[in-house]
Amino acid sequence: MSVVGIDFGTLHSKIGVARNRGIDIIVNEVSNRATPSLVAFGPKQRAIGEPAKTQEISNFKNTVGCLKRLIGRTVNDPELNDERKFLHATLVDVNGTVGAEVDYLGERQRFSATQLVSMYLGKLRDITSGELKVPVSDFVIAVPGWYTDIQRRAIQDAAAIAGMNVLRVINDTTAVALGYGITKSDLPDPENPRHVMFVDVGHSSMSVSIVAFAKGQLAVKGTGYDRHLGGRDIDYALLQHFSAEFKQKYKIDVLSSPKGTFRLAVSCERLKKILSANMEAPLNVESIMNDIDASSRLTRDEYEGLIAHLLERIPAPIKEALAESGLSVDQLDSVELVGGTTRIPAVRAQIQAALNGKALSTTVNQDEACARGATFACAFFSPTFRVREFNVKDINHYPIKVTWDRAPGDPDEDTELVVFPRGNTIPSTKVLTFYRKEAFELRAEYAEPEKLPGAINPWIARFSAKSVPPDPSGDLNCVKIKTRLNIHGTMGFEMAYVEVVEEREEPAAMEVDGEAVESAPSKKKRTVKKVDVPFVTGTTSLDPTIVDKCKELEAQMHTSDKLVQDTEDRKNALEEYVYDMRGKLEDRYGSYVKEEEKEKLMAMLQEAEDWLYSEEGEDATKSAYVAKLDGLKVVGDLIVNRYREAEKRPKDIAQLRQTINEYFAQATSTEEKYAHIDEKDKQGVVEKCATVQKWLDDQIARQAERPKNDDPVLKTADILKKREELIYFAVPILTKPKPKPVKVDPTPAGTPTGRQTPQTGTQTPDPGTQPQGEAPPKADEEARGPPEMDVD
Numbered sequence: 001m002s003v004v005g006i007d008f009g010t011l012h013s014k015i016g017v018a019r020n021r022g023i024d025i026i027v028n029e030v031s032n033r034a035t036p037s038l039v040a041f042g043p044k045q046r047a048i049g050e051p052a053k054t055q056e057i058s059n060f061k062n063t064v065g066c067l068k069r070l071i072g073r074t075v076n077d078p079e080l081n082d083e084r085k086f087l088h089a090t091l092v093d094v095n096g097t098v099g100a101e102v103d104y105l106g107e108r109q110r111f112s113a114t115q116l117v118s119m120y121l122g123k124l125r126d127i128t129s130g131e132l133k134v135p136v137s138d139f140v141i142a143v144p145g146w147y148t149d150i151q152r153r154a155i156q157d158a159a160a161i162a163g164m165n166v167l168r169v170i171n172d173t174t175a176v177a178l179g180y181g182i183t184k185s186d187l188p189d190p191e192n193p194r195h196v197m198f199v200d201v202g203h204s205s206m207s208v209s210i211v212a213f214a215k216g217q218l219a220v221k222g223t224g225y226d227r228h229l230g231g232r233d234i235d236y237a238l239l240q241h242f243s244a245e246f247k248q249k250y251k252i253d254v255l256s257s258p259k260g261t262f263r264l265a266v267s268c269e270r271l272k273k274i275l276s277a278n279m280e281a282p283l284n285v286e287s288i289m290n291d292i293d294a295s296s297r298l299t300r301d302e303y304e305g306l307i308a309h310l311l312e313r314i315p316a317p318i319k320e321a322l323a324e325s326g327l328s329v330d331q332l333d334s335v336e337l338v339g340g341t342t343r344i345p346a347v348r349a350q351i352q353a354a355l356n357g358k359a360l361s362t363t364v365n366q367d368e369a370c371a372r373g374a375t376f377a378c379a380f381f382s383p384t385f386r387v388r389e390f391n392v393k394d395i396n397h398y399p400i401k402v403t404w405d406r407a408p409g410d411p412d413e414d415t416e417l418v419v420f421p422r423g424n425t426i427p428s429t430k431v432l433t434f435y436r437k438e439a440f441e442l443r444a445e446y447a448e449p450e451k452l453p454g455a456i457n458p459w460i461a462r463f464s465a466k467s468v469p470p471d472p473s474g475d476l477n478c479v480k481i482k483t484r485l486n487i488h489g490t491m492g493f494e495m496a497y498v499e500v501v502e503e504r505e506e507p508a509a510m511e512v513d514g515e516a517v518e519s520a521p522s523k524k525k526r527t528v529k530k531v532d533v534p535f536v537t538g539t540t541s542l543d544p545t546i547v548d549k550c551k552e553l554e555a556q557m558h559t560s561d562k563l564v565q566d567t568e569d570r571k572n573a574l575e576e577y578v579y580d581m582r583g584k585l586e587d588r589y590g591s592y593v594k595e596e597e598k599e600k601l602m603a604m605l606q607e608a609e610d611w612l613y614s615e616e617g618e619d620a621t622k623s624a625y626v627a628k629l630d631g632l633k634v635v636g637d638l639i640v641n642r643y644r645e646a647e648k649r650p651k652d653i654a655q656l657r658q659t660i661n662e663y664f665a666q667a668t669s670t671e672e673k674y675a676h677i678d679e680k681d682k683q684g685v686v687e688k689c690a691t692v693q694k695w696l697d698d699q700i701a702r703q704a705e706r707p708k709n710d711d712p713v714l715k716t717a718d719i720l721k722k723r724e725e726l727i728y729f730a731v732p733i734l735t736k737p738k739p740k741p742v743k744v745d746p747t748p749a750g751t752p753t754g755r756q757t758p759q760t761g762t763q764t765p766d767p768g769t770q771p772q773g774e775a776p777p778k779a780d781e782e783a784r785g786p787p788e789m790d791v792d
Contacts, residue, residue, distance in 0.1 A: 005374025072151030079454030179373030222325030
């Protein structure tokens with residue numbers, strides 16, 4: 001499986017993958033490391049990510065952003081009023097949840113926020129698959145810690161519609177902490193952990209988390225949030241300031257023009273970044289509206305005054321996290337900044353002031369730390385990646401209670417119980433005990449709905465026991481229900497059972513004369529057996545049938561988008577070929593085309609251009625564009641090939657000549673390294689080089705006689721073939737290894753050694769031992785000795 005983590009952001013998202021013994025943040029189709037969180041709709045296809053950003057201004061009514069903020073909400077949620085400041089699409093109710101109404105394929109259509117997120121996640125999946133060159137299905141997705149059960153389940157539903165398997169929905173600050181801690185080799189023992197505060201001020205919200213690090217583990221101790229304090233709120237404050245200024249200065253109402261608002265918002269964001277490094281900066285917006293070019297200036301002091309009401313809210317989440325953790329500022333070992341908005345000097349100053357002047361650190365990547373941490377979390381599930389063992393203990397942010405109706409005879413008078421309080425460890429399992437004899441129901445919901453985001457439904461899950469096995473005594477039976485807060489942060493009922501005590505008599509054994517025999521008396525053995533209680537449970541997750549329908553619809557739209565994109569690509573290819581070939585026929589290819597070919601191809605190009613801009617060619621099928629282009633290439637490729645052959649031929653000829661010369665030199669060399677090669681074989685190489693050289697010279701002469709606009713007789717493919725032929729012939733001969741040196745056995749004992757002549761060092765045979773009439777042995781035969789044999 002591939003290891004992929006996604007940082008799902010309001011403005012854009014980032015994708016991390018594990019490869020090359022590390023974590024990489026991959027780029028999208030335009031080589032950006034962040035993909036805009038936008039989905040747009042058009043008359044022919046959808047545009048998601050970068051294409052949606054490109055057409056955002058011209059198609060603002062059908063472009064939906066803020067996906068992270070919409071999912072899991074209803075259309076009447078008061079917090080959506082804040083989102084409408086940053087949205088221009090029409091928000092509507094879609095089956096009880098918020099969605100958008102857009103023009104798509106020439107019709108007015110509605111899509112829920114869950115469907116919109118599934119479209120966007122599908123785009124991230126395709127980017128990942130394209131980068132890794134393999135289909136990808138397993139992901140870990142990082143979401144805000146303030147997400148509720150319904151929002152987390154909606155993310156899982158959206159991923160399922162996109163054909164993705166979510167291994168974990170992880171809190172973004174926890175992902176950052178994981179990426180920070182898992183790479184540290186100097187963490188202390190659990191008895192004395194290192195406490196680190198992570199302050200994340202992103203595009204739309206602020207999150208604070210205090211984490212205790214020890215060897216092989218992290219534990220979240222406290223969290224704090226401001227869901228409406230981020231970079232976009234600072235941009236909006238600047239937008240309001242300059243729109244009011246331009247109203248007086250140029251007598252225009254910028255906020256009444258969506259396109260003008262977009263242009264001013266882009267300039268305000270740019271101004272914000274400039275003022276982070278400078279004390280004063282200009283603002284210029286060309287043709288903001290009514291053909292007016294607007295301009296202004298702003299100092300950093302004025303800028304900080306405009307956002308003072310936002311800066312005042314920074315200490316609250318910090319104090320909330322400290323209070324929950326039970327730690328003081330002095331007990332924090334370090335404070336890590338995350339998120340692009342923390343680069344603003346005024347924001348940093350306010351964070352430092354809230355921490356009594358404590359030094360701030362930026363050792364983690366402020367933009368990509370979350371995606372990296374989510375990728376590490378995904379690696380824990382992978383059997384193909386070895387990751388350092390690291391335990392992650394997250395916490396529950398909203399207390400969850402279970403309520404029920406009191407049954408007659410129930411000794412417990414309570415009708416509700418807080419099962420998972422705030423700060424409860426995730427994951428966690430609890431077993432609830434009830435005394436019942438008939439069917440009953442339980443309801444899980446948030447205990448403090450007023451602390452939930454906006455008007456999020458506090459209802460979480462329902463448990464309905466269909467029947468309860470009767471107790472043998474006829475009394476109430478003890479029903480135990482297993483409930484779990486899982487790694488995604490969602491709560492559910494997993495099991496229900498009663499414990500039935502069974503007794504059976506077993507004869508007791510006694511020993512007689514060393515042998516065991518059964519005795520008359522017996523003893524009773526008690527065993528506890530679990531009997532399942534049949535039940536049904538309901539959650540806020542989409543019904544599987546609805547998920548399947550949405551998945552089928554998404555697959556159809558995805559296929560349609562691909563066909564439209566492929567058709568557009570083929571149309572663009574045809575248009576590009578027409579203009580490119582027409583220009584090159586007059587310039588680059590002029591010497592390689594015959595007059596009749598040029599006239600014919602020019603006419604075909606003109607006909608193709610006229611067809612392209614006709615009503616028929618404007619909206620033709622993919623196959624029609626392909627057929628037109630192929631028809632042009634039948635004539636055009638002949639000309640292009642002549643040009644390419646002429647351009648490449650000198651290089652290939654030079655390469656073949658070099659090969660001939662090298663092998664000829666080696667075959668005629670007197671160097672020692674070639675001395676062992678048989679002269680006959682070397683002569684064969686010389687003759688082969690001469691044959692190839694003659695062929696080359698003949699072909700070059702023939703080619704020189706032909707005009708450039710004729711098809712070549714000497715083709716580069718033939719030259720390469722001849723070179724390979726020479727290489728295959730010469731290399732085995734010229735690289736033949738030297739034979740092993742011959743070993744001489746020592747002279748056997750008792751054999752006459754003769755006399756040694758000191759002057760020459762040669763051996764003289766003893767005349768008394770040499771038979772008359774027999775020639776002495778030759779020196780080489782004497783030295784050769786018996787043949788050697790290599791024995792393994």
